[in-house]
Amino acid sequence: MFSCWLSRLYWALSKPTGRTKPLIWGFLSRSLVLSSQRRIPELSSFVARTNTCGELRSSHLGQEVTLCGWIQYRRQNIFLILRDFNGLVQVVIPQDESAASVKKILCEAPVESVVQVSGIVISRPPGQENPKMPTGEIEIKVKTAKLLNSCKKLPFEIKDFVKKTEALRLQYRYLDLRSSQMQYNLRLRSQMVMKMREYLCNLHGFVDVETPTLFKRTPGGAKEFVIPSREPGKFYSLPQSPQQFKQLLMVGGLDRYFQVARCYRDEGSRPDRQPEFTQIDIEMSFVDQTGIQSLIEGLVQYSWPNDKDPVVVPFPSMTFAEALASYGTDKPDTRFGMKIVDISDVFRNTEVRFLQDALSKPQGTVKAICIPEGAKYLKRKDIESIRKSAADRFKQEVLPVFLKASRKWNSPVAKLIMEEQGLRLIRLLEVQEEDVVLLTAGEHEKACSSLGMLRLECADLLEAEGVVLRDPALFSFLWVVDFPLFLPKEENPKELESAHHPFTAPHPSDVRLLYTEPQKVRSQHYDLVLNGSEIGGGSIRIHDAELQRYILATILKEDVDLLSHLLQALDCGAPPHGGIALGLDRLMCLITGAPSIRDVIAFPKSFRGHDLMSNAPDSIPPEELKPYHIQVSWPTDPEAEKSSLNHPCHPES
Amino acid sequence: MFSCWLSRLYWALSKPTGRTKPLIWGFLSRSLVLSSQRRIPELSSFVARTNTCGELRSSHLGQEVTLCGWIQYRRQNIFLILRDFNGLVQVVIPQDESAASVKKILCEAPVESVVQVSGIVISRPPGQENPKMPTGEIEIKVKTAKLLNSCKKLPFEIKDFVKKTEALRLQYRYLDLRSSQMQYNLRLRSQMVMKMREYLCNLHGFVDVETPTLFKRTPGGAKEFVIPSREPGKFYSLPQSPQQFKQLLMVGGLDRYFQVARCYRDEGSRPDRQPEFTQIDIEMSFVDQTGIQSLIEGLVQYSWPNDKDPVVVPFPSMTFAEALASYGTDKPDTRFGMKIVDISDVFRNTEVRFLQDALSKPQGTVKAICIPEGAKYLKRKDIESIRKSAADRFKQEVLPVFLKASRKWNSPVAKLIMEEQGLRLIRLLEVQEEDVVLLTAGEHEKACSSLGMLRLECADLLEAEGVVLRDPALFSFLWVVDFPLFLPKEENPKELESAHHPFTAPHPSDVRLLYTEPQKVRSQHYDLVLNGSEIGGGSIRIHDAELQRYILATILKEDVDLLSHLLQALDCGAPPHGGIALGLDRLMCLITGAPSIRDVIAFPKSFRGHDLMSNAPDSIPPEELKPYHIQVSWPTDPEAEKSSLNHPCHPES
Structure with missing residues (x-):
């Protein structure tokens, strides 16, 4: 694993301007931190080191430093390359008798062991500088060393690791996370979300409100996980989004809400979906479609990574009809x-x-x-x-x-x-x-x-065949608007269902059609598309209780009782409001150029919904189900079912 | 509700320096926004208003403004008080014939209806200023008005509302959220969390990593909700904390992790616990107890509300033994x-x-x-x-x-x-x-x-009796340290269980006692106590696989297989690490002086774990349980069980 990781590292080092390929440690820290127009974080506060490995330069010459990190590799028991999240640095193993104990520690510790070294930053001898390494002008002359933890065993031969299946990467995720690519992905995600929060909260007065995830089943919520409660026959469910809550917050006068919200969708096995995912969830009062679009354009621009070309706003816009006619899809790749x-x-x-x-x-x-x-x-x-x-x-x-x-x-x-x-x-x-x-x-x-x-x-x-059609450095944002409000039901095309959800407001010009030709009504729904992927969607909502009731009961023929609290809320002085949700996992996947959303999530589930590291979901003794008044209905043909089970020794992929 | 709310408001207005009582709208926005050393948020960007109601002052005289808000009340069809999240403003209803339609709208709309008004900011006539109202020097001379939504009915007589039980407040939470106190609590929560993020992410290089909530049952996790999967007999569970994941992130070299983490605990009915709650979850590599303590002291100081007396650091520290001897508890109220x-x-x-x-x-x-x-x-x-x-x-x-x-x-x-x-x-x-x-x-x-x-x-x-012992403006933080590592099991005092959790490292001076007198071993666990409530706890963790295995298998007699992934991770070069989790709900409850954590949560559950607004948990048709291979085990005596059920018409309290 790590020798290949190293070659990837050096490859990236030699292409410091490469945009879509794994970035180097040094570049990582510079691009994410220094150019973000903020105070540089103190990366060594409160801990047992004075500096990170990757930050040392000629300007540190003569300084006494203490570093903590992993042994990346050794060269002839003379040099040791020490790694931390911020990069690599060369440590000179002392050869004189008086430092025998230091030499012993540094030469005997297996690769990937954790050590602490103290010493002086010195220049590399002339001709030995490594211009491909951000710390390549200096090395550390060690005075003391301490073995903090020995790496007893790696679960497979290191060299083979990068060739391993994704299943093996997921099973040993804590090792996979040490790769420069995963470090980059997770750190970029954290920093982009932080900038989004600054934009929403500090610049535009949004309030970060946490909404419950133990909720009630929504009408038609067939993809919602259920959670048995201690009351017989009563279940919570994990909502697919905080839709109802964010609308109720508007009724409650919160005015501007956002949340980096965990959402849940049980779709069984799907290759690039996760049973739990994250959306940037936003709702505003007294806003129209243009307002939400400007807000989001500003949000993307403000949070956009510094190592990419800047985003140009406003984003182009296209009606659903145009998108279908010109691109045959509601999410055109306009690159x-x-x-x-x-x-x-x-x-x-x-x-x-x-x-x-x-x-x-x-x-x-x-x-x-x-x-x-x-x-x-x-x-x-x-x-x-x-x-x-x-x-x-x-x-x-x-x-x-x-x-x-x-x-x-x-x-x-x-x-x-x-x-x-x-x-x-x-x-x-x-x-x-x-x-x-x-x-x-x-x-x-x-x-x-x-x-x-x-x-x-x-x-x-x-x-x-080598033709470059879709420039990987190009990020083509696009609004798709004027969707139909309803679609014919697949199983019964004479009945209508919501194209998105039943709270979407009709297009102002089409309201009268609701009562005559509802299938022709356009909605105030909008999708944000990036490079042919839908990364967000939202709408202006219905704030009129009568209209909402008419659509639910007469057009959609839903059980209105299940939403009585929402209808009642609309009658109590609900402001006009609208919002949007951005799919954070997919957005990060596109920005980092990752092959799967699993590469921008620290501990993703496999495509079968398994945690391959801990082996979740797992069996539970029947007595632990008793307080929840449920029992397992074992299938009548257990052999047939068994084949669908997953064992850690038979990893998926 | 609103007349009482108004009297509370005026009461608060007359005591602008009061610390523990509901704060006024104007004071709210000033204390949270202006003095927070950040750029003032644009509260009217992207929307149909030019200003918020509460922000208008003499400096706005002559400006043409558009406001959106709720009708708070009317005086003799001459004045209308308009409210938004930021405060109240007086609108003069035009009396001349030419403005008859505007007058009609403003005089006929029921209280709590939503209107948009445009007009000019003018001085109140001399003698009519209201010094108790932040906008009391000015009023709005209306030109146009628009009824955005009529308040058709409030679910109860407004005047009675504040006297209603908490159950009724929860059932109509969207109305309760309009109160100044709930607005203050939720906005303060959002802003404090934002400042914590700035401190951790921008000042100290922490990485915000989202960890899964669909996980595997942990050993002894009797309080974990279970979630059936589509595989027969296999369940996810909702973890009580991201403990394992944050340790694995350290093994993965993330170095500094934090997350505002949703956690779950099924404790049945408990008056001041919530089945889902939020913790500020932190983990660091290469850190000791002092490092974590300094980090947290800085965090609290940085995020502390500006309208409270500043927090003094470092916090005093006390051993568990001292706390017990002097205060008879592990969470002394040192006020x-x-x-x-x-x-x-x-x-x-x-x-x-x-x-x-x-x-x-x-x-x-x-x-x-x-x-x-x-x-x-x-x-x-x-x-x-x-x-x-x-x-x-x-x-x-x-x-x-x-x-x-x-x-x-x-x-x-x-x-x-x-x-x-x-x-x-x-x-x-x-x-x-x-x-x-x-x-x-x-x-x-x-x-x-x-x-x-x-x-x-x-x-x-x-x-x-009126003696002031515990000054409500005083916030007494305290570290409690040197807890015992193990406690005798209640049901069998000859066996030991972890005092906190099995990953807690022993006190360095007591390691040898592990093998002789484990009950005497102190731990590297620390609690943060505020005014007699535990608001946080953490520890330095075990990073040595052998030691972890010994404690799990030999001392605690746990099934080591359930944690094999963690033990394996410790063997792969785990750095020394430690962390802490702060209970955000309880912290906010203490800071706002709220009577219950339900007052700092937007949509809390009742003490029986119900959402009284939507009536969750709820029944689910058996066919929707089929994909999860579970069925309800109905109790044999359904009458006895029925009494424990809750109906919205019989609200709890």
Whole structure:
């Protein structure tokens, strides 16, 4: 593990301006601390060291220092590299007889043992400086050394560790946390959240209020964990968000609320979701959509890491309808083009059967995207896999057309595209030599969604070939607005359900439609999208009890009694209010470029929801369930269930 | 509610320097914001107002302002008092014909309706200024008004509300939150926590790390809520503290961790405990007891509210043995004297039988406290109730002695105290005229504990008579140190259990006793006590795996397998480390002088653990329990159980 870790470290050292790759210890501390426009934290207050390993420079020459850290490695029993969270420093092991005991300690302690050394900061001999190491100009001439804890055993051969599965990293998380990447991720997370708090609390008067997590099941809260109480048959549940509480705080006159809130969602096994996650939860009174958006733009700008390019505000905004039409999704990745173009008009008189069929239907459209240099980089099997994706996920036929490229394997159907149509396509889609056009037909939403998915698939394929489409240093924020307020229920499309949640206010222009054509009502919901991921969502809420009751009872046909406390609160002088929640884990994942949200969480669960280190969840003796008046209903076929269980000796991945 | 609230407000206004009573809106914002050495927050950014109601002064004269707030009350349809979180302001209702619509809105909206008004800040006519109101020099000449939400009904007559039970306050918490006291408590809490974060994160380089709350049951964790998972028979549990995680973070090299951590404890019904509570959780590597203590002293000093007298550091320190001997408790209230004095030597030759008996035993002692002016203020029934308390709770006989007072009803036994003994007592206890001495005898700990309890009882009795013993403006911090590491188990005194938790390190001077007389080993645990309440506790932890294993397996006889991950971590190069946790709810309760921790929590549970607003915990349909493989074990005598259930129509109190 640590030799590889070291090579990563040196690699990073040699690229101090690299943005998306693991950063070095020295750079870490500088970028997070020195340039944050605050007083530099005292990192050695209250403890047994005078300095951190990583901070020593030529300016410390001659100083007597005491350091505490881990033995990173030794060179020929002459040099020892000592590590702490702040970096590495070279310690010279004394060779003279009088220091035999110091030498013994420093030479005999296994790697990763914890030692305290005191000595003098001296210059390295000329020619021995290491410019790749932030402390590379100096070394420590040791006077005393103390073994604080010996590393008795590491659970696996160190060299093999970085090749280990994520499951093994999670099982020995306390070792994984020593890596520079995890240190960087967790420290950056802490500092960004701190800056968000400063912005909200100190600059804008928000009040940090803690809301309960032992709550009551919300209507339709099928994804809420339940917690048995000591009263028979009565359960708390862990809420998916503090939604009700933050609205009640507005009714209570708190005016501006925020919370870094722990939320819970039981979705079973999902690769990149966590059963508990964190959101920056915000609510304000007397605010409109623009107000919330400005607040959040300021928040992101204020808390943005100093080692990234500054964020430009305001963020662009797009309606849900535009996002769907141009990107086939409600969370467009606007770092690159390849937008969807409606080419229905081109094909009004086509001879291509499936286009004809599509256009003859009332909502029929023909859509296309142009993949730059697709003809050059996409192989036949890529095109086949693209067509298969569209067929499998959307039952959509997709036609690749090489309008200018001289490809032999152009599809026979494509040949039916007449010259004039081809020219119009080239103009509409701005087709270049070597581009390929993907063309599909059908109902607007389905056609767009398929092309939206293919757009991302093609981007992956092109990037696998070395084309840079999505600059990893680019952070493209986008507001998506004007969502529909309701959606047809999947299981019964004649009934409506909330597109987001039932407290979302309708768009002011659409209120009258509520009573006639509710399916056409747009909402005052807004999503914040970053690089194609939804990192936040919120809305202006309903503050009128009558309207809320009408939507709950008449449109959504929910049991109004379950929310009687909220309806009653709205009747007691509720101010107009709105808010937003930002998904902190996903935001940090995107900013650090981590492959998974598990890399920005100190102790994440596996994708099956297990803590692989402690082996949670675990069995509980029946007598400990008694006070809660519950018993386990063992499945009738225990063998079948057993296969779904996880053992630490069979780690997941 | 609001008329009483207003009278409280005016009462507070007339005593702007009062420390322990509800503070006024204007004073609130000034004390929390202006003097906190930070930039003043912009309280009206992003919203539909230009100013808050409470901030307007003569310096705003002539400005056109827009305000949003609640109608506090009206005077003769000429004046309207508008309220927001920041205070009250007088609005002049226009009387001329041309403003009829504005007049209509402002005169017809019920009290507690939400309105937006725009107008000009003008001087009140000479003689009409209200010096008791921070905005009392000005009023608003309204131009436009808008009814934002009408208050349709309040759930009870407003005037009656403040007389309502706490249960009713909790049921309509969103109304209760509008009170100046709740606003003050929640805003002060937010600001103190923010200052703590600044101190830890910005000044001392601590990293805010979120640790999981879905965890594994800890050994002996009988008070942990359980959460069924989707795997049959497997449960998460909600931990009582992040203890294991914070230690693992130290093993992971995080160096300095803190978290404002949500913790859970299922203790059933307890009057002043909450099933979920918050602690300021801290852990550091390479630190000793002194380091943690200095850190916390700095933390309290830095975050201390500006409207209180500054905190003096360092805090005094006392060993557990001293605390027990002098105060009869491990959390002495050092705001007043009445210390316990050992007077065994005085009575070596006594004729009083129960003292003779006590002193003849090996651990026998005689102890006393002197109650200043007790003879003046304590009635015969008080003395009787004191003696009864000692008998009921400790089976201790207590003898009241009036050494200098000429009381008729002195006990006959007391007359046996010879003159010479009396004089020695007067000297030892510094007895004054009118004092009363309470005397008891027996084993040291029991005698001290009884007198410790009586000391507090007597303080209550004296204060009920108007004697000021515990100045409410005084905050007496105290460290209690050198606790025993183990205590005999209550159910089996031959076995030992941890006095705090099994990760606490032994006192360095006592390590050798671990293997011979473990019951004599002192620990490196420390408690922080404020005014007789424990507000924090922590320790230096064991970082040696062998020692930890010995204590767990050999001394405590715990199942070591349940903690194998922690033991393994200690073997992988764990640094020496220690930490502390401060109980935020209790700290805020003491600082605000609130009668209960429920007054410093936005949405607390009742003492039975219910959310009276939403009626949680609640029933869940059996089919929603199926995914969790549990079923309710209904008690065989449902009638008996029913009486323990709580209905919103039968509120608790």
